[in-house]
Amino acid sequence: xxxxxFFLGCIAPLRYxxxxxxxxxxxxxxxxxxxxxxxxxxxPAPGVIRAFSRxxxxxxxxxxxxxxxxxxxPIVTICNGCYGSLFEAAHELxxxxxxxxxxxxxxxxxxxxxxxxxxxxxxxxxxYNDVGIEKIKAAITKPLDYQVxxxxxxxxxxxSEIKEIDDPENPHILDDLVEATGATSLPRKxxxxxxxxxxxxxxxxxxxxxxxxxxxxxxxxESGAKYIVDVCPFCHLQFDSVQGDLGYSIPVLHLSQxxxxxxxxxxxxxxxSAHVVPVKL
Amino acid sequence: xxxxxxxxNPEFEAEIVAAGGEDVKMCFQCGTCTASxxxxxxxxxxxxxxxxxxxxxxxxxxxxxxxLWECSTCYTCVxxxxxxxxxxxxxxxxxxxxxxxxxxYDNHKKTAASFYKxxxxxxxxxxxxxxxxxxxxxxxxxxxLSNKKAMEDVDKILKATGFNKIVE
Ligand code: SF4
Ligand code: SF4
Numbered sequence: 001x002x003x004x005x006f007f008l009g010c011i012a013p014l015r016y017x018x019x020x021x022x023x024x025x026x027x028x029x030x031x032x033x034x035x036x037x038x039x040x041x042x043x044p045a046p047g048v049i050r051a052f053s054r055x056x057x058x059x060x061x062x063x064x065x066x067x068x069x070x071x072x073x074p075i076v077t078i079c080n081g082c083y084g085s086l087f088e089a090a091h092e093l094x095x096x097x098x099x100x101x102x103x104x105x106x107x108x109x110x111x112x113x114x115x116x117x118x119x120x121x122x123x124x125x126x127x128y129n130d131v132g133i134e135k136i137k138a139a140i141t142k143p144l145d146y147q148v149x150x151x152x153x154x155x156x157x158x159x160s161e162i163k164e165i166d167d168p169e170n171p172h173i174l175d176d177l178v179e180a181t182g183a184t185s186l187p188r189k190x191x192x193x194x195x196x197x198x199x200x201x202x203x204x205x206x207x208x209x210x211x212x213x214x215x216x217x218x219x220x221x222e223s224g225a226k227y228i229v230d231v232c233p234f235c236h237l238q239f240d241s242v243q244g245d246l247g248y249s250i251p252v253l254h255l256s257q258x259x260x261x262x263x264x265x266x267x268x269x270x271x272x273s274a275h276v277v278p279v280k281l
Numbered sequence: 282x283x284x285x286x287x288x289x290n291p292e293f294e295a296e297i298v299a300a301g302g303e304d305v306k307m308c309f310q311c312g313t314c315t316a317s318x319x320x321x322x323x324x325x326x327x328x329x330x331x332x333x334x335x336x337x338x339x340x341x342x343x344x345x346x347x348x349l350w351e352c353s354t355c356y357t358c359v360x361x362x363x364x365x366x367x368x369x370x371x372x373x374x375x376x377x378x379x380x381x382x383x384x385x386y387d388n389h390k391k392t393a394a395s396f397y398k399x400x401x402x403x404x405x406x407x408x409x410x411x412x413x414x415x416x417x418x419x420x421x422x423x424x425x426l427s428n429k430k431a432m433e434d435v436d437k438i439l440k441a442t443g444f445n446k447i448v449e
Contacts (some may be wrong), residue, residue: 010401013422014409021416034422040429041400046390047354048402051376052385056444063438106441110434158356159369194319194355199372201320201353203388208351211323250429255372269416274409 018271022260061089084155145184149225290338302374389447400425
């Protein structure tokens with residue numbers, strides 16, 4: 001069984017635990033073994049913590065990478081923000097001996113060392129590349145007929161120069177993953193437009209962030225979508241929490257929850273009561 | 282017509298380099314970034330102009346500007362820049378310089394303080410604890426939140442990088 005070090009982050013376990021639960025359940029069904037990284041912290045968040053202090057960001061990220069390195073497993077995360085931070089920190093440290101040495105001076109203070117070997121993966125990409133669409137289709141017990149707006153977010157595919165997962169301007173991987181459940185992914189305008197929450201925008205200029213979300217919601221509505229499917233708890237939070245103010249109510253599901261529904265999980269185990277926009281099964 | 286003389290600012294240039302924004306010098310001002318920028322469509326932020334201001338060493342204007350904080354780090358501009366300027370890294374570098382001089386929004390300070398205090402950027406509450414238990418998940422996730430020693434470790438490395446100065 002393919003094994004991964006499961007990095008939880010902040011928003012999934014502390015705001016939408018259904019995302020964590022459904023990831024655990026569907027992984028088991030798909031033959032992926034997720035082992036918790038004990039004692040990990042926030043990734044730390046790339047748009048805020050990194051914007052305040054790159055040094056603090058890199059040191060705390062290195063600690064998380066070192067925890068997974070000790071387990072001898074690649075990290076898997078269901079969050080674009082965690083993926084962005086940990087992937088970029090690993091890219092920086094795994095390829096630069098000077099930076100690694102500088103970080104290890106700091107880690108030595110807590111008796112830790114990072115050797116520069118941890119690989120960082122996004123759960124959606126693991127599903128696509130390691131499990132594969134055919135095996136996913138075979139695990140679906142309750143095919144769905146949902147009309148879906150897929151939402152990639154920004155840090156899943158970009159910067160594509162180092163991530164090399166899919167074409168960031170015209171991606172298909174999430175659409176394929178959604179359609180494996182029987183659902184239809186509808187085409188729409190500006191599909192890769194940011195949700196608006198990143199970079200500290202949600203916290204400092206919430207109204208500007210909402211303007212981004214609003215354009216996305218207009219385009220999703222025009223496409224006829226009845227569900228939004230994301231791969232990031234922060235995009236998830238943004239779409240779920242601001243729709244009311246903007247006069248929309250399109251249910252928001254993380255890909256793990258969509259798979260959970262298609263594999264027969266209950267509303268309770270999907271954690272739907274934590275959602276602001278009601279999701280009816 | 283007013284003409285303002287802009288003097289070279291080698292100290293600021295060195296600060297940008299130290300903070301990881303060195304490649305801003307590669308920018309040749311084509312404007313592809315601004316044309317691609319979803320934030321620029323909704324605010325007065327102009328990313329091409331910010332790159333130019335950084336090249337020209339206009340530190341005071343940059344660190345005092347609201348626009349510096351209007352980038353959502355979506356990377357659209359980075360994907361399209363014909364000079365491969367790591368624009369988001371430059372924005373981050375400029376923000377680091379601004380924060381080091383005390384320019385930080387209250388809500389950002391709160392996020393920083395939460396990270397410093399708990400190791401997470403958001404807190405846990407009773408409702409979430411109950412929900413977690415009801416789903417068969419541990420009430421408190423197996424992160425730093427469950428281990429005091431781990432929490433102290435995070436605290437130590439943050440202090441070693443001077444992060445405490447930002448939140449205190
Ligand atoms: S796209 Fe690149 S080269 Fe063109 S103005 Fe923006 S940063 Fe400069
Ligand atoms: S990364 Fe920032 S500057 Fe670049 S396009 Fe996105 S919001 Fe604009």
